[in-house]
Amino acid sequence: MQPTFSSSRILLPVRPWFIFFSLIAAALLNFLPTAHWPGVPDWVALVLCFWCVREFRRVGMGWAFVLGLLMDVADGAVLGQHCFAYVLLAYTATALSRRILWFPLIQQALQIMPLLLGAQIFQALMRLAVGADFPGWGYFIGPFVATLLWIPATFILLLPQYRPVEQDPNRPI
Amino acid sequence: MAGLNHAPPPFFKRGPAPLALLTFYIAISLAIFVVDLRLKSLELLRQSIALVVDPVQRVAQTPGSLVDYAASYIHGMRGLQQENMELKHSQLTTAPNLQRLAQLESENERLRKLLAVKEREKANGQVTQIMYTARDPFSRKIIVDKGQQAGIIAGQPAIDEAGVVGQVTRVFPFSAEITLITDKDQVVPVQVVRSGQRSVVFGLGNGQLELRYMPANADIQVGDVLVTSGLDGIYLPGFPVAKIVNIERDSAYSFARIFCTPIAGVENFGEVMILDPRLALPPAPPVSSGRPGSSDKPALRNKKKKLASKEN
Numbered sequence: 001m002q003p004t005f006s007s008s009r010i011l012l013p014v015r016p017w018f019i020f021f022s023l024i025a026a027a028l029l030n031f032l033p034t035a036h037w038p039g040v041p042d043w044v045a046l047v048l049c050f051w052c053v054r055e056f057r058r059v060g061m062g063w064a065f066v067l068g069l070l071m072d073v074a075d076g077a078v079l080g081q082h083c084f085a086y087v088l089l090a091y092t093a094t095a096l097s098r099r100i101l102w103f104p105l106i107q108q109a110l111q112i113m114p115l116l117l118g119a120q121i122f123q124a125l126m127r128l129a130v131g132a133d134f135p136g137w138g139y140f141i142g143p144f145v146a147t148l149l150w151i152p153a154t155f156i157l158l159l160p161q162y163r164p165v166e167q168d169p170n171r172p173i
Numbered sequence: 174m175a176g177l178n179h180a181p182p183p184f185f186k187r188g189p190a191p192l193a194l195l196t197f198y199i200a201i202s203l204a205i206f207v208v209d210l211r212l213k214s215l216e217l218l219r220q221s222i223a224l225v226v227d228p229v230q231r232v233a234q235t236p237g238s239l240v241d242y243a244a245s246y247i248h249g250m251r252g253l254q255q256e257n258m259e260l261k262h263s264q265l266t267t268a269p270n271l272q273r274l275a276q277l278e279s280e281n282e283r284l285r286k287l288l289a290v291k292e293r294e295k296a297n298g299q300v301t302q303i304m305y306t307a308r309d310p311f312s313r314k315i316i317v318d319k320g321q322q323a324g325i326i327a328g329q330p331a332i333d334e335a336g337v338v339g340q341v342t343r344v345f346p347f348s349a350e351i352t353l354i355t356d357k358d359q360v361v362p363v364q365v366v367r368s369g370q371r372s373v374v375f376g377l378g379n380g381q382l383e384l385r386y387m388p389a390n391a392d393i394q395v396g397d398v399l400v401t402s403g404l405d406g407i408y409l410p411g412f413p414v415a416k417i418v419n420i421e422r423d424s425a426y427s428f429a430r431i432f433c434t435p436i437a438g439v440e441n442f443g444e445v446m447i448l449d450p451r452l453a454l455p456p457a458p459p460v461s462s463g464r465p466g467s468s469d470k471p472a473l474r475n476k477k478k479k480l481a482s483k484e485n
Binding site: 027028030031032033057060061062064065068069070073074075076077078079080081083084087088091094095124126127128130131132133134135136139 | 183191194195198199201202203204205206207208209210215218219222223225226229230232233234236237305307308309310311312314316343350357358377378379
């Protein structure tokens with residue numbers, strides 16, 4: 001696989017433990033006490049979306065559901081709120097994955113934005129429908145920040161798969 | 174392009190169609206959403222997941238608490254001395270009241286015995302440290318560091334040095350979740366100190382409280398202090414809850430809109446005390462067997478029926 005389909009650089013196959021590790025690290029980032037600042041992105045949603053686009057055969061709605069349950073318990077939210085949003089996010093990201101990788105990174109980020117924003121809006125709608133109070137517009141800044149982070153996230157999460165540019169002809173891999 | 178992966182794509186073993194999977198997972202999510210919200214029967218699932226998540230969350234909180242610790246260390250001697258002075262001063266100012274409290278309590282007890290009134294319950298509890306505020310932006314909750322291991326059960330009230338903070342709503346093995354009184358639709362039965370009028374305050378979700386269902390001509394002033402009335406069997410009577418800051422009297426509505434701010438440092442504190450559950454109240458008389466807040470209408474209807482039967 002390549003970083004984008006139009007690039008000629010070929011990546012190493014992904015290591016399953018790295019996917020697992022990155023999702024756990026994202027959950028840890030979510031647990032940090034920064035959550036009450038406006039504009040802090042939902043790291044799990046971002047990383048989950050990334051792997052659903054890149055590796056839809058390994059990471060899909062099952063992972064999304066389990067991570068959603070974890071986040072629900074960790075947040076003290078109603079069970080099922082994150083599950084719903086993440087499962088929907090994983091499905092749409094998987095559906096997009098064959099098309100989205102043809103674009104350069106900035107356009108990829110623009111296509112990811114509605115998914116992340118949708119996940120946030122669905123959570124807000126679910127809670128408002130059952131009578132929670134409105135969390136303020138700062139709650140909806142997070143997805144936009146996450147959109148900007150799509151570009152650095154792609155670089156960081158693909159790092160273990162890059163091969164050196166200059167290759168030793170005696171050791172082709 | 175996907176063929177460039179080292180493992181070939183599975184041609185025959187595909188599993189269920191994505192749309193079927195999506196429907197399945199969404200159905201489960203919505204089902205547990207409704208069950209958790211309305212039936213509250215998933216606490217065991219929540220507790221078992223919390224057993225895994227809780228240690229990780231504590232680890233994630235350590236950088237923040239380390240920064241706090243460093244800040245308080247740098248704050249240093251002078252700050253501590255000043256704080257110490259202030260504390261001594263405030264102790265001295267409250268000393269006359271406190272010293273007479275024991276005598277007053279015993280006197281009160283004796284008088285109540287003379288009058289054959291039930292004795293007041295004593296307030297006991299355990300001090301807990303607040304670990305962090307729950308991340309859910311739709312509600313106002315905090316997590317404290319004592320749980321089932323310390324014998325805490327859901328429903329116990331929590332106070333700080335100034336007044337009522339909230340109520341324990343969920344208990345985990347090593348932690349508990351306290352819903353603040355400013356959480357939306359968190360209700361505390363109160364009494365106005367000045368006039369003795371009883372009512373209930375509702376949280377508004379924005380850090381304020383609202384005293385609802387008070388008639389527009391009720392005897393309420395800005396600055397009135399509300400204390401718990403103790404009619405609910407949960408909160409002991411007499412704990413300060415809120416102070417009235419704004420009254421909107423609009424003749425278009427039959428009720429005044431009365432806004433209050435909490436007296437306790439509800440949104441900023443380090444330690445709270447969780448009070449022991451109250452002794453069981455005597456059983457309610459059979460006519461108004463519903464909840465005290467919601468039984469208004471049936472009671473009225475019953476009265477009407479009684480009146481009608483008397484007329485007959």
